Amino acid sequence: MEAPENPDISVVPEKSPSAIYIHIPFCRRECYYCNFSKYKYQQNSAEKYTDLLCTELKLRRDQDSFIKTVYFGGGSPAILPDAFLTKIIEALNENFNIGKLSEMTVEVNPEECSREKLSFLKSAGFNRISIGVQSISDDDLKYLARNHNGAQSLEALETAFKTGFDSVSADLIIGLPDQKKKTLENNVKIISSAGVNHLSAYILEGVKEYGGRKSPEEDHQSNLYNIFREEISGTEFEQYEVSNFCREEAYSEHNMNYWEGGSYIGAGLSASGYENRIDYTNYSDMDNYSQSIEDMKLPIAERIENDPVKRSLITGLRLSKGIEKEKFTIYESGIRELIEEGFLEETERYYRVVPSRMVVLNEILTYLI
Amino acid sequence: MDKIRNFSIIAHIDHGKTTLSDRILEITGAVEKRDMQEQILDSMELERERGITIKSHFVSLKYKASDGEEYTLNLIDTPGHIDFNYEVSRSLSACEGALLVIDATQGVEAQTVANTYLAMENDLTLIPVMNKIDLPNNELEKSLDQMENVIGISRDEALNVSAKTGEGVKETLDAIIERIPPPEGDLDKPLKAMIFDSWFDPYRGVIILVRILDGKLNKGEKIKFLSNNSIYEINELGVHTPKTKPMKYLSAGEVGYIIGSIKNISEVKIGDTITLSKEENVVPLPGFKEPQPMVFAGFYPGEGSNHDELRESIEKLTLNDSSLKFEPETSPALGIGFRCGFLGLLHKEIIQERLEREYNLSIVTTSPSVRYRVTTTKGESYEIESPGALPDPQSLAKIEEPYIEAIIITPDEYLGNIMKLLQNRRGVHKKMDYISSQRVHLTYELPLAEVLYDFFNKVKSISQGYASFDYELLDYRQSPLVKLDILINGEPIDALAIIVHKDKAFSFGTLLTSKLKKVIQKQMFEVNIQAAINKRVIAKTVVKALRKNVLAKCYGGDISRKMKLLEKQKKGKKRMKRIGKIEIPQEAFLAALELDD
Numbered sequence: 001m002e003a004p005e006n007p008d009i010s011v012v013p014e015k016s017p018s019a020i021y022i023h024i025p026f027c028r029r030e031c032y033y034c035n036f037s038k039y040k041y042q043q044n045s046a047e048k049y050t051d052l053l054c055t056e057l058k059l060r061r062d063q064d065s066f067i068k069t070v071y072f073g074g075g076s077p078a079i080l081p082d083a084f085l086t087k088i089i090e091a092l093n094e095n096f097n098i099g100k101l102s103e104m105t106v107e108v109n110p111e112e113c114s115r116e117k118l119s120f121l122k123s124a125g126f127n128r129i130s131i132g133v134q135s136i137s138d139d140d141l142k143y144l145a146r147n148h149n150g151a152q153s154l155e156a157l158e159t160a161f162k163t164g165f166d167s168v169s170a171d172l173i174i175g176l177p178d179q180k181k182k183t184l185e186n187n188v189k190i191i192s193s194a195g196v197n198h199l200s201a202y203i204l205e206g207v208k209e210y211g212g213r214k215s216p217e218e219d220h221q222s223n224l225y226n227i228f229r230e231e232i233s234g235t236e237f238e239q240y241e242v243s244n245f246c247r248e249e250a251y252s253e254h255n256m257n258y259w260e261g262g263s264y265i266g267a268g269l270s271a272s273g274y275e276n277r278i279d280y281t282n283y284s285d286m287d288n289y290s291q292s293i294e295d296m297k298l299p300i301a302e303r304i305e306n307d308p309v310k311r312s313l314i315t316g317l318r319l320s321k322g323i324e325k326e327k328f329t330i331y332e333s334g335i336r337e338l339i340e341e342g343f344l345e346e347t348e349r350y351y352r353v354v355p356s357r358m359v360v361l362n363e364i365l366t367y368l369i
Numbered sequence: 370m371d372k373i374r375n376f377s378i379i380a381h382i383d384h385g386k387t388t389l390s391d392r393i394l395e396i397t398g399a400v401e402k403r404d405m406q407e408q409i410l411d412s413m414e415l416e417r418e419r420g421i422t423i424k425s426h427f428v429s430l431k432y433k434a435s436d437g438e439e440y441t442l443n444l445i446d447t448p449g450h451i452d453f454n455y456e457v458s459r460s461l462s463a464c465e466g467a468l469l470v471i472d473a474t475q476g477v478e479a480q481t482v483a484n485t486y487l488a489m490e491n492d493l494t495l496i497p498v499m500n501k502i503d504l505p506n507n508e509l510e511k512s513l514d515q516m517e518n519v520i521g522i523s524r525d526e527a528l529n530v531s532a533k534t535g536e537g538v539k540e541t542l543d544a545i546i547e548r549i550p551p552p553e554g555d556l557d558k559p560l561k562a563m564i565f566d567s568w569f570d571p572y573r574g575v576i577i578l579v580r581i582l583d584g585k586l587n588k589g590e591k592i593k594f595l596s597n598n599s600i601y602e603i604n605e606l607g608v609h610t611p612k613t614k615p616m617k618y619l620s621a622g623e624v625g626y627i628i629g630s631i632k633n634i635s636e637v638k639i640g641d642t643i644t645l646s647k648e649e650n651v652v653p654l655p656g657f658k659e660p661q662p663m664v665f666a667g668f669y670p671g672e673g674s675n676h677d678e679l680r681e682s683i684e685k686l687t688l689n690d691s692s693l694k695f696e697p698e699t700s701p702a703l704g705i706g707f708r709c710g711f712l713g714l715l716h717k718e719i720i721q722e723r724l725e726r727e728y729n730l731s732i733v734t735t736s737p738s739v740r741y742r743v744t745t746t747k748g749e750s751y752e753i754e755s756p757g758a759l760p761d762p763q764s765l766a767k768i769e770e771p772y773i774e775a776i777i778i779t780p781d782e783y784l785g786n787i788m789k790l791l792q793n794r795r796g797v798h799k800k801m802d803y804i805s806s807q808r809v810h811l812t813y814e815l816p817l818a819e820v821l822y823d824f825f826n827k828v829k830s831i832s833q834g835y836a837s838f839d840y841e842l843l844d845y846r847q848s849p850l851v852k853l854d855i856l857i858n859g860e861p862i863d864a865l866a867i868i869v870h871k872d873k874a875f876s877f878g879t880l881l882t883s884k885l886k887k888v889i890q891k892q893m894f895e896v897n898i899q900a901a902i903n904k905r906v907i908a909k910t911v912v913k914a915l916r917k918n919v920l921a922k923c924y925g926g927d928i929s930r931k932m933k934l935l936e937k938q939k940k941g942k943k944r945m946k947r948i949g950k951i952e953i954p955q956e957a958f959l960a961a962l963e964l965d966d
Contacts, residue, residue, distance in 0.1 A: 021925050021926055023925060036924075036925070071925075073925050202921040202922050203917070203919065203921040205920075205921060205922070218915070218916050218917040219916045219917075221916075221917050222916035222917040223916075225917070242919060242920075242921060243921045243922070255926075258926045258928070264926055266925065266926065270925075271925060272924070272925055272926050272927035272928070272929065272930075273926070274926065274928065279928050279929040279932075281927060281929060281930075302929070304929045304932075306928065306929065306932050310932070311928060311932065314928070314931060314932060314935060315928060315931075337950060341893075341894065341950065343893065358919065359916070359917050359918075359919050360893055360915055360916070360917065360918050360919065361918070361919040361920075362918040362919055362920060362934075362935060362938060363892065363893045363915060363918045364893070365935050366935055366938045366939045367893065367950075369935060369936075369939060
């Protein structure tokens, strides 16, 4: 099917940014399956980076917008010493209206979850923490070459609650080559009852066979994904996005803003933002990034004005609630075909992906666009 | 006229024809060495890439021979592939002689023989040139033996040449002057000229190459084509040296180009006779034929291209290639497209590549087909060019298919396997001669359709590249043929149907469905593939539905990355055709071409 041309963009309202993403590109060690921009942590380079980031925030100064969410991702943001994190938060304060912030998230690894660190993060203003648990199976963690074991994962969650975080998310990875159904069931059972109010479950991607390491098979991953979904449905959690689940409507407000087409500012190495209908991405190499900032220029490597309706189709169908029918009439004929084939379904106002078919979302999207 | 020599160079592919032409151009000073671009005469990009000459070219050279006199040598380059045999034959008829180039490291090959026959039919004086004698592995004596045995030319006539180093090239030029007779013709007779090539130049219009046989043609005169009596005024005429050199007139014995008020190349027919518009009693030259397409295929716009663009582009190509035929065709599976007729498979590939490369189109082509003659039970007879057009078996009285006479020359160690292949392809053995102690010359009659399906490659791989093949159309013969339908999710896909011999239908069906399973990628929907004859399913297989294709992570809100990835996946489907909800890749339509025997 031919994609329609010149769509009516008025269906996607332009909004001033309400979210800021901060990228911290350092890790204690690099995970082979991760393709985010990151460097091995060294204090002097982290210090220099902190200064660059603060300058970038100054360059992006915006006193007209009201920021509701801030997200520190990486890399491993919590690897930064407290003083550096404080500096970044101060820079946020100086340059943006973050007085009415409702969500401020930081990603942490279990081995970083000392009581001291988490207390600091809490006092620094973070009210949501996303812990890279991945799995509580030691076999899984070994395959993933993580720095922690299953017991440490649970301990980290425990510490987070004790430090006073009400909003805790656990990141899980599913679809490892030898991952058992039982392991997944265990993960769901134990972690969902550990008190977290949010789960992200990402299908392992981009692992090539290497040495004795196997790469996962598509059928296996698809099965595990759907097993995971079924297990979750027996708990208080509900799925609200391809990889995200929560209870008591504890959605990741920050990420919802991405999927619902809201504007956001991205800062830091390789960070992405979306402002004035332009998607931009910063340099992902430190040389270009630092050079730009030293020249007092925004370190943007690429700006793309994506077709806004296509963009919101692609992001919107990731959400379980789906997309508003009236905004996507131009894709209707393809959508109808996929409803007939059992890939999409409709409610009175929405089209959405049949949950068990989320796992072929890319096929659905390429069929439509 | 006695200072003119018109000659051609004929050879098997890769025997060094173009290199020899280039060396001749260099030695006669037509092209300075520093301007020498590899292989001057192959000007089309595709020709150079494939190393073959597709359109013929001509160059007029001045040469001071060893007798001290200056001669005009008109070198007419001929296409080097069987698909273009008619054009070769017409180019040869514009000459009095030809250099027969034989690669001394390879010996006599099928095209050497076929081209020699063509030259002999046109009464040309042949000068055998043993090329590549600079190579240490040359087998000069063996090659000379083969020439004497197969072609019947004495070894004493052969010249030893290395087109690469230039050795023997001057002697070759002298031999052209000594051995090839000057053209005959009567200046006082009315104009009679033969068209041997034409093409469309976007700046200058239709350019025609002619050989003047009698009389004289002046710039500004009105001419007429005897095949259709159309009349045109000559705006320009001259020669290529290879630079264009306009002249006032061309006269008997000469070769040159003419440009007239001709808008459409399809009015210009190779082999046609030209005279002045006022002449009434000029008899056309013999041998003229309308070019006959032998191979047919459907061309359809792929994803991202549309029907109008495709039509405009094919029309533009026909401006330059009057042998390309096309007409609109509607396929239930592929939509609106064109059934195109080609001189052969290579011609088809070239057209397809030019559409993709020069016009930036994405094209889906169907399996090639020959032209069948069908007679219905009601007694109606007509020709069909696509399997989809075959009537139901109930109303079909008989089908006839084109047969060819094939020449194959092979080292005898591969003889058994070559003969087995020919037998598999329904070949009828006619003749077998040893042309030297280890080389065999085979003559077979076989259906043209059998040659379309990966025959060349098979011959080459069986013989490790040493066997060569050429053919000529013979006649039409009745055969017990059936249509093999391919059904995708229960729907017959006309573009995948093929016509096969009934004894082969079952094995073809099995091979074809399993080949299709390999080329059709997993997708959202399960794909059921069936082969059927007269609605009876004889083979089936399934491509299971894709189980996973999703970007799980949110990548810090990097939406562009997601969109790029999806656009890339979408683009990967460009050479596919969506039939119903199933994406069928181009390879599927050509799957029948590469089935194992």
